[in-house]
Amino acid sequence: MNPIRLYWWNLRRSPKSLAAELVYKPRSWIRAVVTSRELFLNFGDEMSREIAEAVFGRKVIWSAAEKADLVAVGSILERMERPGAPVSVWGSGLRSGASPEEDTEREIRYLAVRGKLTADRLGINGQVPMGDPGLLAREVFGDPVKKQDIVYVPHFSELAQWSRLTQFCDAVGARLILPTAKPQNVVREIGSARVVFSASLHGIIVADSYGVPVVPLLPFSGAESPFKYLDYMGVVGARTDLQVHADLQSASEHDRESLIGFCTEATELRRPAVAEAKEGLLAAARNY
Known part of the structure; x- marks a missing residue:
């Protein structure tokens, strides 16, 4: 069985995002690296892979957002508005209250979303389960x-x-x-x-x-x-x-x-x- 291609926010795998973070948030990242001795991790986003592997019973690999089969933990749904491969959403959320684009060029299947505010903005309230996959920690x-x-x-x-x-x-x-x-x-x-x-x-x-x-x-x-x-x-x-x-x-x-x-x-x-x-x-x- 093929591995699930999962997108989660990961600076180690995105040089462009890493460069932007170091420009706009240098003090936070310097402190993080010096204190935790881990390079560019965010535990919430990193949980996504381990939780998805345990729940879906399949190997999970990181994928760029536009090539992902699945998204889970994180405020990352705005990234799904860009053109890309068909993707399933399992507990992800929006970052802000702005309504997403209606004419997205991507096929998105909502299995679950993080919460009611996200569901309202997407127009799917009452149609799918709600909750953040981090609840399964x-x-x-x-x-x-x-x-x-x-x-x-x-x-x-x-x-x-x-x-x-x-x-x-x-x-x-x-x-x-x-x-x-x-x-x-x-x-x-x-x-x-x-x-x-x-x-x-x-x-x-x-x-x-x-x-x-x-x-x-x-x-x-x-x-x-x-x-x-x-x-x-x-x-x-x-x-x-x-x-x-x-x-x-x-x-x-x-x-x-x-x-x-x-x-x-x-x-x-x-x-x-x-x-x-x-x-x-x-x-x-x-x-x-």
């Missing part, structure tokens, strides 16, 4: 040994403001987990935590996969709009008011513990929605 990577600590998974762009990032972690008593490490390492740290603070969307999603209480934050760098966060969070019934770093940093320990308690209860309440999204993704994969 626990099923794919397994259960780690619990450490019972608090961790913070920043958005990549926040690495450019290292002092601010470390000050935040010190203030809230969190251990920093870099999103540029290998996916199995990041997933293990999230799954073993007592509480996760995360400005990384896939930090939030992996925490939900493991049922770990998560406090979602909007990146203090201002690099991301809330769209993709709200797109995903609407599926699992998560609170949709993203927290602000400054508010948490200046809050009393009592107030932070109260927020953690609230998020712990919310995690329990949304377990059925998370389970339903997982089942929907697995059912959608069987239609590939």
